[in-house]
Amino acid sequence: MRHDMRSTMTAVLERNTVVREDFATEPYELPWAQEARFFVQALEVDGPLTFRTEISPDGLHWCPLDDAEHGIDSPGLISWPVHAFGQWLRVRCTVGPGAAGKLRIYLVGKG
């Protein structure tokens, strides 16, 4: 079957989630996607939050994709691309001492 138009898909992994300690998003499969992009929208934030992309071959066991860290310490939207991943993706968030935030986290895949 011909696919003349690329596929795209947006998943809202967290929706107005209040964070006060380190966490990782639920495993999300994108086996069909050639590229992906995370968006983190900080609706409220007090103190530094740091994000890293993690990948997995099976949805059970995880490792960092690369050394890139993405920080946010004021309300707003940040984003970063994800390339050359296995089919499971998630974000690990490190919450600084005493920090907190309210987040929406999106994952966009494109094939």
Added chain:
Amino acid sequence: MNVNETALSKYNPLPRVLCFDTFDTTTHGWTELLGNYDGRGDLDTVDDHMRDFRPPQLSSCSFFDVGTHGTLSGNYALKLATRPYPGHTATGIRRLTMAGRGRVRIETHFAFKAEATVGHEAPASVAWDGNRHPSEAQFGAFTVATDICSDGGVRYHNVIRYQNTNLDGEMTNRWMYPVVPEPTPRDHQEGKFALPYAADFTAPDPDDWRTFGEPLEMCVNEVPTKINWHYLRWDIDTSTRSNVELQLNDRVMDMRDVPVPLYPDRYGTLDNLLNFYFSVRTHCGIRNFLFLDSILISVDW
């Protein structure tokens, strides 16, 4: 016979096919369900029990032990995955309207599993004996349901649920239906309900569920990473607002006596609503998955 006819041959549709969704190409309109929110886009006003039904995924059904499993007839299935939180539910909903009244049929080939636990034991009422596996008792329930509104705002839900275990994790293997309509955000606003996170959104009180038919054992196949595709066909009738028949593999169950509760009051802005959803609910702290190879919805009007 062309490829599309081959794909269709695993189904038995009524004369008019409304949608035939194969998940090798996108999610085909099956999306996450979200509760309603206020007039200012404030998602904090979504009911606690309806704010986290998780986005569907396109899955190649891959596992830690054998790698990619694939689907009944392709690369990707629509996968609904719960959080590892007792009571948590994941949904996929399809939103249509009706161009007539009469028989409606939804068919799918599906598989269900609890997530594998690797290197540690998790609570289960079934012990491993070389044949049976604890993961068998770590799957809660899956539900197929509708949201229909017609004829001057009369709203109702035809609902079927396969309850694999009860809330204590004991095997039940029963088909069930609720005797009350699903609590709505309007009910909440009117003070009738205020449900906590991970409450059963279809009917929160376990006493509001009844069984029908005999206990039915599915093909679980001994470990959490062997998936077998089950055929499901469910007929309802929107001219009589009733259930008709349910087929699971070779078992056909008459559902004409299974009641469909109406909402006591009327709903606006939903004229001819014809929604379908699949959901999966974990009864323990282990992710539960529902994989849908493809879905076909057909009608006789």
